[in-house]
Every structure is written in structure tokens, then in C-alpha cells.
Amino acid sequence: MQKREAGVLPPERRRALLEEAAAEFAESGYERASLNRIIRARGMSKSSFYHYFDSKEALFNAVVGDVGAALASTLDLPSPAELADGDFWARIRRLTARLAKAAKENPVFATLPKLFYLPDAPRSLARTRARIDDWIDGALEAGRSAGAVGDDLPASLQRELVRAVLWVMDEWSVANMDDLTETELDRLADAQLEAIRRLLAPSR
Template structure:
């Protein structure tokens, strides 16, 4: 399909991507209604296809915008910074910051919902974000092992697999159940996640 070449004015683009983010997060990718998004913005289909070649291209634009906003809000340090102080305190600070952003920034929770969509297309923006998260975890484990905060009794590849399984499973569960959790329960989840990681990985 030929790529669309039009450029939406910034305000209209932000409104369209915001509506699309809501729709994708609520319904998933496959069941999301492009027609509902377009109608809600007062656009015709022909007008939409002037700016986006497909539903998937719209999804990729939503992911890219939300990922940039989430990264800016989080301000995650490079993994090497964890070697400068207490490793696990640094990890705890990061998990607490993630939880705070999720509570205070609606776009962060929308992004998390898209990140864990089981039917999301494997487009470049989402794949890049997932690869970046994996790479950060990989490097953080290496830093922790080098400093003695993470045990070396297991192969590094297995530690990576276990750490990602814990982090992703707890985050995905939180996203799916956030609306049913009381504020104190949500606030306590980062500590639970940190404790699980320490039990699994600490020296």
C-alpha cells in the first residue's frame, strides 16, 4: 500500500492519536474500530487515508507518540548508574517512579495497555520499545552481577529470562486490573515487585 503523505496540523493530530489510543487500549488492536475513531474526529475516510495509509500505521503513530512521552516522564537512568549507589535501592526508585507515572499520567497507562496487547501488530515502533526495555534489563543484570548485588549462581541468560518474566507478568497484571484496585493496593505493588526480584536474583 502506498504510504500516505499528508501532515495533520499538530492539534488535530494530537486529538486523533488520543482518540485512537483510547480505542486501541479499550478494545485491543483487532477489535478496535477505525470508523469509530474517524467519526469521533469528524473526519471522512478519504481524509483519514490522506494522512495515514492504514489502521496499523495509525497504531504505530500512537505507540511512537506515547512511548516518547512515557520515556520523557520516566527519565530512566542508564543501567550503569545503578553501580553508583545501592543497586537495589536504585531499582526500587525506578519501580516506584513507574508506578507514580502510571497513577498520575493517563497516557502512561494507555501506553502500557498497548505494550501488552496480545494482538498488537509487530510494527517497528512497538518492537523497538520492547527491544529497548529488554536491553535495559539485560544491562542492569550485568551491572548488578559485576557489583555483587545480583547472584551469579545461575547462567546470565536464565536470569534474564526469569527477571523479564517477573517484571512483564506483574506489569501486565497491573494494567489489566488497575481499575479494580484501591489506591493503597496500587501504591504497594512496586514494593511487591521489587521484593520478588530480590528474592529471585539477589546474591
Template structure:
């Protein structure tokens, strides 16, 4: 669970500006001066809050994780178990797609997860986030296997790795094409992606 203290409105503006700068320029080329100018903050105020680019990046990721967890309201895996396992996942995806379209900076946040110059091992915040998602996916698969909605002819660990890799590939593609898609197309693509995952996992 993410326990990051929620940002103040002023810090939220700063983090949104930082997310856009990192998403546009990449980690290495991102300019702290550009972030400071974009949010109208003095350098002294900025460096009072963050003493390095790494600290700023990790705070942006933690903020993203907290906001996404709140807005997506992912169900507890045990709540999915039962004959309605896949319809409940369908309902979650249907809620998630419009939530990810607002606020606008979510598109920038999504791109942070796939910057080539920020491997997860370099960012503690990124590692925490990915580990949390991985644990949720494993728990969902365990619930699905227990109720017969997910196939159990593969080792659970292999199945989890396959599902997580597919989810990352689909998410990476969606993030890269988000700006070019209209809401109806986003919903259609998300439904198709879940259908693909179901074909992989259902017995």
C-alpha cells in the first residue's frame, strides 16, 4: 500500500509540471530549471523540497501511484472470486478507462513507467509501484484459479510472469497511443485487451 503523504495544491502543480518534463524529455535530459519555470516557483523553494532530480522523480511516481490507486479503486482480489470473476474484471476495466483519461497529466504519468533511461532498479518508487502491481496480479490469478475461472495447468509463477508481461506490453502500447485515441476507441481497445488476456488465462 502506498503511504505517501498527499501533496498540497502547490506541490501538485509542481509534480504535474515535472511529470510532463520527464515524459517529454526523458529522465537524463529533463531540466529542473524547466520544471521550476513551468510551475512558477523560485529555485530556493524548489530545492527546499527536493535536493535532486532523483528525489523529484520518485516523488512524482509516488504521487502517481497514490492518485491511480484512489481513482482506479482496484477491487480486492478476493472480491473477484466466484462465477462472476471475468464480468467483474470487465466492470473494473470499464471504470478504469475514463478514470485514466482525467486529469490530463495521467498520460504523462503513464509515459514515466516506460522511460528507457529509468530502469526500475534505479528508482525505489518505481520498484515499489511495480512490485505492488505484480502482487495484485498474482493475488487476482490465485483467486481466479481457486474458483475455476483461471486455468491451473501451468505453474502459478509462470502464469503470473506471462500475465504480467502481457499486461505491461498492452499498457505500454496504450500509453504510447493514448493521445491519438478518442474515448470510444480507448474503451474498445481496453475491452479487446481484456479479451486477449482472458483467452490466455481462462480454462
């Protein structure tokens, strides 16, 4: 059977719907998230919703895709190769500072990380996480080529160490976000970056 072609929501209506959905998924989890609550909050009927999205999973994927792309644009995310030109760690620090600023200024950017740690998230989320890991791998290679990252450990081990620190600390921060002040969150971000820098520092 031929797949139905979805309609296209006007940009502002799509943005509002996806922000509503992001909040619902983050609060309730994927399985328990109520499609009825989401569309009712945006004044949509189910028939109207299904004109634009095939399923709740399609909506979830749109949230991750659109919000992730908007965040990357806001950050002016550099390609990994660009990080090799100049002071590698200064560029990384500026990037993390822009990320923290974006999350404070736009609540949906702060909501996005919560979706990555939902225990019942769709498997399709793994593709997005893999793209993030690919960028991390590229950044690590750029750091090695710039001499800012040591080469005394195998690159494959360094990748695993960086991923472990990033994802574990991010997951803990997301789980405890409601109990942390902005100052504490900023300190955690600084501590995360410093932990990675020390792990990867060239041998003296």
C-alpha cells in the first residue's frame, strides 16, 4: 500500500505544536505522553493532526529533528575540521558557553536533552544519537591533529572515554535538573569540560 503523503503545517503552527509535544514527552515519557493533550492544547483535532503526521513516533522524531536543527543553527555549530584551526579548547569552551546561553533563553532547548534519556524512547532516536557521536569523533580527531589532544592512548579508547563522560554526566544532570540551580548547572558544565580536557591532555 502506498504511504500517504503528509501535509505541511505553516512554520509557526508547526513550531508551537512541536514545543508542546517536547514538553509533554519530557514530562510524561514517550509511551505515557498523551497525543490528545498535545493536540488539544494547540486547538487541533485528531483528523487534522493525522493530516500532518502519521503517528506519535513521527511527531517525536519531528521534535528531535526540528529542535535539534534549530539548536545547531543557534549555536552556529562548527564542523569538526574547523575546530583544528586555532585554539581547540578555547573553541570548545565558547561552544559550551553558547549552548548554556541558548538553553537559558529558549526553554525547548533545555527540554531536548531530556528526550535522549527517556527509557521508552523510540528506537529511531538512536540515529540522532549516532550523529552526535559522529560529530564528537570528528572533534576528537581535530583535537589530535591540532596537538590539543594527546596521542598516547588509542583514538578508539579516547572516543569511548569522551562519550562516557559526556553521556553519563548529561544523563545525571537531566535527572537532577529540577534540584539544581543555574549556577550549579553552569559549574557542572565546566566540570564536564575540564574532566574531558584532562582525560585527553597530551603527556608531558
